[in-house]
Structures are given as structure tokens and as C-alpha cells.
Amino acid sequence: xxxxxxxxxxxxxxxxxxxxxxxxxxxxxxxxxxxxxxxxxxxxxxxxxxxxxxxxxxxxxxxxxxxxxxxxxxxxxxxxxxxxxxxxxxxxxxxxxxxxxxxxxxxxxxxxxxxxxxxxxxxxxxxxxxxxxxxxxxxxxxxxxxxxxxxxxxxxxxxxxxxxxxxxxxxxxxxxxxxxxxxxxxxxxxxxxxxxxxxxxxxxxxxxxxxxxxxxxxxxxxxxxxxxxxxxxxxxxxxxxxxxxxxxxxxxxxxxxxxxxxxxxxxxxxxxxxxxxxxxxxxxxxxxxxxxxxxxxxxxxxxxxxxxxxxxxxxxxxxxxxxxxxxxxxxxx
Amino acid sequence: xxxxxxxxxxxxxxxxxxxxxxxxxxxxxxxxxxxxxxxxxxxxxxxxxxxxxxxxxxxxxxxxxxxxxxxxxxxxxxxxxxxxxxxxxxxxxxxxxxxxxxxxxxxxxxxxxxxxxxxxxxxxxxxxxxxxxxxxxxxxxxxxxxxxxxxxxxxxxxxxxxxxxxxxxxxxxxxxxxxxxxxxxxxxxxxxxxxxxxxxxxxxxxxxxxxxxxxxxxxxxxxxxxxxxxxxxxxxxxxxxxxxxxxxxxxxxxxxxxxxxxxxxxxxxxxxxxxxxxxxxxxxxxxxxxxxxxxxxxxxxx
Numbered sequence: 326x327x328x329x330x331x332x333x334x335x336x337x338x339x340x341x342x343x344x345x346x347x348x349x350x351x352x353x354x355x356x357x358x359x360x361x362x363x364x365x366x367x368x369x370x371x372x373x374x375x376x377x378x379x380x381x382x383x384x385x386x387x388x389x390x391x392x393x394x395x396x397x398x399x400x401x402x403x404x405x406x407x408x409x410x411x412x413x414x415x416x417x418x419x420x421x422x423x424x425x426x427x428x429x430x431x432x433x434x435x436x437x438x439x440x441x442x443x444x445x446x447x448x449x450x451x452x453x454x455x456x457x458x459x460x461x462x463x464x465x466x467x468x469x470x471x472x473x474x475x476x477x478x479x480x481x482x483x484x485x486x487x488x489x490x491x492x493x494x495x496x497x498x499x500x501x502x503x504x505x506x507x508x509x510x511x512x513x514x515x516x517x518x519x520x521x522x523x524x525x526x527x528x529x530x531x532x533x534x535x536x537x538x539x540x541x542x543x544x545x546x547x548x549x550x551x552x553x554x555x556x557x558x559x560x561x562x563x564x565x566x567x568x569x570x571x572x573x574x575x576x577x578x579x580x581x582x583x584x585x586x587x588x589x590x591x592x593x594x595x596x597x598x599x600x601x602x603x604x605x606x607x608x609x610x611x612x613x614x615x616x617x618x619x620x621x622x623x624x625x626x627x628x629x630x631x632x633x634x635x636x637x638x639x640x641x642x643x644x645x646x647x648x649x650x651x652x653x654x655x656x657x658x
Numbered sequence: 659x660x661x662x663x664x665x666x667x668x669x670x671x672x673x674x675x676x677x678x679x680x681x682x683x684x685x686x687x688x689x690x691x692x693x694x695x696x697x698x699x700x701x702x703x704x705x706x707x708x709x710x711x712x713x714x715x716x717x718x719x720x721x722x723x724x725x726x727x728x729x730x731x732x733x734x735x736x737x738x739x740x741x742x743x744x745x746x747x748x749x750x751x752x753x754x755x756x757x758x759x760x761x762x763x764x765x766x767x768x769x770x771x772x773x774x775x776x777x778x779x780x781x782x783x784x785x786x787x788x789x790x791x792x793x794x795x796x797x798x799x800x801x802x803x804x805x806x807x808x809x810x811x812x813x814x815x816x817x818x819x820x821x822x823x824x825x826x827x828x829x830x831x832x833x834x835x836x837x838x839x840x841x842x843x844x845x846x847x848x849x850x851x852x853x854x855x856x857x858x859x860x861x862x863x864x865x866x867x868x869x870x871x872x873x874x875x876x877x878x879x880x881x882x883x884x885x886x887x888x889x890x891x892x893x894x895x896x897x898x899x900x901x902x903x904x905x906x907x908x909x910x911x912x913x914x915x916x917x918x919x920x921x922x923x924x925x926x927x928x929x930x931x932x933x934x935x936x937x938x939x940x941x942x943x944x945x946x947x948x949x950x951x952x953x954x955x956x957x958x959x960x
Contacts, residue, residue, distance in 0.1 A: 554758065555753065555755040555758045555759045556758055556759050556760055556761045556762070558753070558759075559751075559753050559759040559760075560761070560769075560772070560773070562710070562712060562745065562751050562753070563745065563746050563751075563772075563773040563775065563820070564742065564743075564745035564746055564773045564774055564775050565772055565773040565774075566773075566774065569772050569773070573761070573764065573772060574761055577761070577763050577764065578761070578762065578763055581763075651763070652763060653762075653763060653804040653806070654762060654763075654804070654806050
């Protein structure tokens with residue numbers, strides 16, 4: 326199969342996944358027995374002490390249906406939903422922060438989540454693999470097994486306990502980081518960027534510690550198995566140095582399943598965002614999702630979920646496109 | 659010339675020591691192919707590892723010494739401790755599992771230059787290697803391929819190219835043809851003989867296949883239980899084996915047209931003949947589901 330064909334096939338899959346994802350996000354809220362507009366009109370009616378006439382309500386309903394894309398039967402709604410989302414990335418306004426458009430809310434939060442979670446996932450992957458590689462390659466040496474202990478100790482700690490412990494230690498007992506971080510808004514300056522990075526360090530440390538242990542254990546097991554492969558033995562008998570064998574032979578081969586694992590963990594970045602951003606009051610997609618869910622802000626929910634679907638599918642696509650560069654056996658099929 | 663003086667190699671497992679090579683003294687002259695044969699566990703692989711200088715825990719040199727009869731880069735004679743520096747310079751190795759002895763994710767050419775034995779000028783090495791593999795019947799493009807794009811025979815040719823490219827004085831081939839089919843086996847062996855004739859190096863070939871030994875080797879080394887039981891010119895060893903074990907090994911080869919050994923268990927016959935027996939055609943059920951052809955000891959001319 327040629328390179329172009331491979332890329333085309335993978336892109337086709339990518340768009341199919343996005344399409345299915347969008348359709349499901351569209352359908353699920355519509356399976357609910359309640360109608361958000363009824364609820365909203367009820368709220369307004371209550372606020373106006375029932376002063377709204379039947380005519381006003383009909384007008385209000387028509388306007389709201391237009392605004393929130395709830396006009397007509399399900400099929401009409403679906404088509405206009407697809408048209409708006411695909412061509413304009415328009416989810417309508419937020420209920421809670423009316424009339425701020427959802428896309429604006431989501432795009433403000435997105436860089437925070439991607440910046441924090443992607444970067445810390447990548448760092449955890451990289452550090453974990455380096456430590457795991459050394460522990461696995463030198464598995465007969467006693468000093469190397471100490472490295473593995475780090476993984477064994479970190480891996481089983483539940484994430485929320487780890488997070489609370491880190492907050493307790495690094496911003497209460499030893500107050501290096503603020504307990505209630507503030508994230509500046511508006512025009513980005515160098516000073517503001519520095520403040521954002523400083524305030525992101527605490528959740529980043531927690532995320533790295535949490536992802537680190539698993540990567541150590543997994544890479545160590547892979548490296549131990551790869552060290553026994555005939556080609557590693559042969560390279561040793563060729564007189565290749567430890568460094569060549571560890572990087573060019575053991576790591577190059579043992580990393581392949583780890584890259585798959587990285588793609589999978591990048592895929593769960595947004596579900597991790599929810600907990601992290603709540604615990605650290607971090608203004609990302611997770612926090613928005615939570616606020617929107619508790620205040621029945623459907624449009625924001627749509628926007629945040631759609632952006633997660635796109636991000637996860639894109640991460641998978643990128644990894645799949647990189648993979649053949651790492652493993653020639655896939656490239657030349 | 660390589661001299662082994664009362665060489666003893668063992669494996670230390672806890673406080674136990676298993677003697678795998680138990681006092682071997684012999685001289686291997688320069689420029690000949692020596693075949694090493696013997697059953698599994700007789701110590702031939704351990705002996706090869708020791709000669710190659712790959713002695714790692716739990717394997718240990720218990721006694722004796724190896725005199726390689728060559729000088730290292732520093733002008734001093736090479737010993738078991740310094741032989742590592744000669745790897746893929748003046749001593750090289752052809753592994754058993756050619757199928758997976760090449761790194762699957764790195765091009766063949768890069769595996770010619772990723773060890774210190776190679777010349778510092780990588781570009782020159784690659785140019786010469788490209789020309790060299792042509793002589794071994796490989797297309798020059800093989801250098802730019804990944805191992806999985808080559809057939810088993812081509813991969814073994816690459817292994818031979820790697821092992822002979824630096825014209826080492828000694829090559830150790832540990833069952834170089836086991837994983838290959840018969841036709842490719844023959845090609846590889848002919849290639850090995852060819853290279854040896856051209857370069858005049860010494861090759862130690864380990865094989866279970868007595869036919870291979872007969873065709874390829876100049877000298878035969880038969881091992882049993884960590885000791886050498888017979889060592890001599892191949893012609894002489896095959897024509898007139900002196901040790902009962904050597905006889906058994908040679909008799910295990912079926913001979914076309916000779917029916918005198920047919921129906922007689924070769925090893926039993928070789929052991930002296932008194933235990934030779936014929937195999938009866940009927941099977942007897944000795945236990946439920948367990949059948950055996952009852953041997954008849956009567957009327958057998960050993």
C-alpha cells in the first residue's frame with residue numbers, strides 16, 4: 326500500500342469518526358424527556374410573575390428555537406446542526422452567559438487544557454520511558470531496580486489523592502504555589518504568560534507524577550523483553566556500545582507499543598481534564614464542562630464535547646501518521 | 659594458530675558449579691574450517707562462547723587458558739580479557755538465528771557501522787560494504803533495505819557479509835544454517851567455503867548436521883559431556899572413527915543404497931553391537947493408549 330493511499334484511508338477514517346461523534350452528541354440530549362426551552366420559558370415566566378401572555382410566549386418560543394437550533398423536526402434540526410457546526414463552528418449562545426457565543430467560551434478555555442494536559446502527558450511519557458528504559462536495560466544491576474520502585478510506588482496511588490497531597494504539600498505546608506491561583510484574562514503579555522505557566526506548574530507536576538509510574542513499569546517490562554531479543558545479543562557480540570544498544574536497539578523497538586499507549590492516553594486527556602481542573606480551579610474545558618452540566622447549558626456542553634471529540638480524534642490521527650515513520654514494517658506493507 | 663590449554667568453563671548457579679567444558683586441550687591451525695559436533699548440552703556452544711571471549715555471569719572461566727596467537731592494536735598478545743577489543747576486527751561471529759539477528763527497525767547499511775570495530779570513516783565503510791555484498795550474491799539495494807524486506811537466505815548472507823567484511827582471522831559460526839531450507843543451506847555453506855578460501859581465515863562451524871560437516875570442514879571436533887572425544891582431519895574421522903560416540907554420530911547419517919543398518923537402531927549398534935535389535939512390525943498396547951514395537955533380541959547379527 327502506498328503512502329498516499331495510507332494517508333487517504335486514515336483521513337477517511339478520521340472524518341468518519343468525527344461525523345459519528347457529532348451525530349451522537351446531537352442525538353443524546355434529544356433523547357431526554359425534557360425540553361430546555363420549556364424550562365427556560367418557565368424560568369422567565371416565574372421571574373415575570375406570570376405576566377407573559379400566550380402570544381408573547383409563542384413569540385419567545387419561536388425566537389429561542391431559532392437561536393438554539395431547535396426549530397422543526399429532528400431531521401431539519403440535525404441538518405442545520407451539521408451545517409452550523411461544520412461550516413461556522415457555531416453552537417449558538419451560552420444559556421448562562423447569554424449572549425456570549427459558545428465558540429468563544431470554548432476557544433478561550435481550549436489552549437489552557439491542551440497546554441496543560443498535552444504537555445504534561447508528553448513529559449510524563451518521555452520521563453517514564455527514559456527511566457523505564459534504564460531500569461529495564463540494566464535489569465540485572467541492583468541500582469536499576471531502585472528506579473522501578475519509583476514506578477511501583479507511584480502507579481497505584483489514585484489520582485485525586487495524589488492531587489490533594491501535592492496541593493497540601495506544595496501550597497500549604499511549603500507554600501511555593503498559590504492555593505487559589507488566578508489566571509489573567511485579556512491581551513497576552515510576557516508577564517501574564519509567565520504567571521499562567523507558574524500557576525499551571527502545580528497541576529502539571531501532579532499529572533506528570535500520576536502518568537510517570539505507569540510509563541516506567543510498562544517500559545521496563547518491554548525493555549527487559551527486548552534485551553533478550555537475538556538482535557540485541559548480536560549487537561552486543563558485534564561490540565556495539567551500551568549506549569547504541571540501549572537507544573538504537575532496545576528503545577527503538579520497545580517504544581513502538583509505548584507510542585500506541587501514548588495515543589490512547591492523549592485520547593483520555595479531556596476526561597482527565599474534568600478532575601484536574603476542578604481540583605486546581607484551572608480555567609480549561611473541564612471546568613466549563615462541569616459548570617455547563619450543572620446549569621443545563623446545553624450549547625456549551627455541545628461545544629465542549631465536540632471540541633474534545635475533535636482533539637482526541639486528531640491526536641489519534643497524528644500518532645497513526647507518525648507510526649509508520651517509527652516502524653518500517655508498517656510502512657512497507 | 660589457536661591453542662586451548664586445559665580449558666575449563668563452568669556455570670555458577672548459587673553455590674553449585676556446572677562444568678560445561680571440562681579440560682579441553684587442543685590446537686587449531688590457521689586457515690582451516692573446523693566442524694564442531696556433539697549432542698545438545700555437550701558443551702560445544704559454551705566452548706564457542708569462551709573462544710569468542712563472551713564470558714559473562716553465570717558463565718565463568720574456571721581454569722586453563724586460550725592462546726589466540728594474535729596481537730592486539732597495542733602490540734600485546736590477545737588474551738581472554740582483551741579479546742573483546744578484537745570483536746568484528748580480527749574475530750567475528752555468525753549467529754544461529756539469522757532471521758532475527760538484525761534490528762528490524764534500522765536499515766541494513768546502518769548495521770554495518772554501529773559498532774566500534776568498524777573503520778571511523780563511515781562513508782568509506784559503506785562504499786566498500788556496498789561493493790563487498792555484491793561479491794556475496796546480494797544486490798547493492800540490500801544495503802538500503804530493512805531486514806523484513808529480505809528473505810531468510812539473504813539475511814544470512816548479510817550476516818556472513820558482516821562477519822567477513824573486516825577480514826577477521828577467526829570466524830565462529832554457531833549453527834549458521836539451521837533456520838534455512840536445504841537449498842539455501844547449501845548456498846550459504848558454499849559461500850562460507852568460498853570466502854574462507856579467498857581470505858584464508860579460520861572458521862569454527864557448530865552443527866548438528868554430520869552431512870554439513872562432511873562437506874564443508876577440514877577438521878572435525880567431536881565433543882561429549884564437556885570433553886573432546888575425537889579431533890582430527892575430517893576425511894580420517896569419517897573413514898575411520900575411533901571413539902564409540904563418533905561412530906554413533908556418523909552412523910546416524912542414513913546412507914543411500916546401503917541397507918545393512920536398516921531396521922537396526924544406530925546408536926545401539928554403535929555402542930558395541932550387543933544391544934542391537936531389530937524393530938518388529940506389530941505394535942503392542944502396553945498401557946491403555948500407549949503402543950510400542952516390541953524389540954526382539956533374538957536372531958540379530960550385529
